Amino acid sequence: MTEVLGFEGVRVRRDDNEILRDVSWSVADSDRWVILGPNGAGKTTLLSIAAARMFPSEGVATILGERLGDTDTRELRVRVGLSSAALADRIPPHETVRNVVMTAAYGVTGRWQEQYDDFDEDRADALLWAFGMEDFAQREFGTLSEGERKRVQVARALMPDPELLLLDEPAAGLDLGGREELLEALRELAGDHRSPAIVMVTHHVEEIPVGFTHVMLLREGQIVAAGPVAETLTSENLTATYGMPVELSGSGGRYSARRA
């Protein structure tokens, strides 16, 4: 086992607010984590540190063996695949879907003067195929539906063959069909031993793909519980996380939750 992410006593402060409080966490290369927690719990902040896009105010974050603060974050960022709404907003709407995926090889969002070879094109096409988007390669990104965009974003995050894949709410805004298609693609990705470690932020237990191994429950910047899904994702822990009685049910590796 190789550790791809290590947080020790990580704190983030903004103004008088402590957004993350003493977070210690370890992610192994074969792990697939889901992070759950109410609005404002600090999930995106945690992911921003894991993506080397934010520094802790206190504590140590080690990403792919590199200690944040002691390393060139530009080099590190290329090794981490990130899919987030903030990143998607920077994609030029007139760019073709294939270019949206391919430009991730250079860490840019729009095609300019970079040189791509057959390998890049083949990889972009293979990723589009894996996410059921092969027929959309020449379409403008701005013309895609929300669900199609989400799948392209995950394909794009995988383009540079990252050692760590971070997905911030990949199923947000999708209808039932779109969500299920995305979850199926993520199930396949999670089950492939060649896939990188995955950390996915979501609001709903219904959006946990089959095959995800670990869960972190976050509330007000603190870890309520973290560990293997079977032991950690419980009605009791969800109740503590959301501050209301929650009843969890599950079958076939999928979950649902409601107020008890």
Ligand SMILES: Nc1ncnc2c1ncn2[C@@H]1O[C@H](COP(=O)(O)OP(=O)(O)OP(=O)(O)O)[C@@H](O)[C@H]1O
């Ligand atoms: N730059 C900042 N300055 C001050 N407060 C901030 C800043 N960035 C985030 N916060 C606050 O930190 C808290 C955690 O934000 P974060 O976006 O990490 O939460 P989240 O769990 O991802 O929330 P959501 O589920 O609503 O997306 C929020 O209360 C937010 O308002």
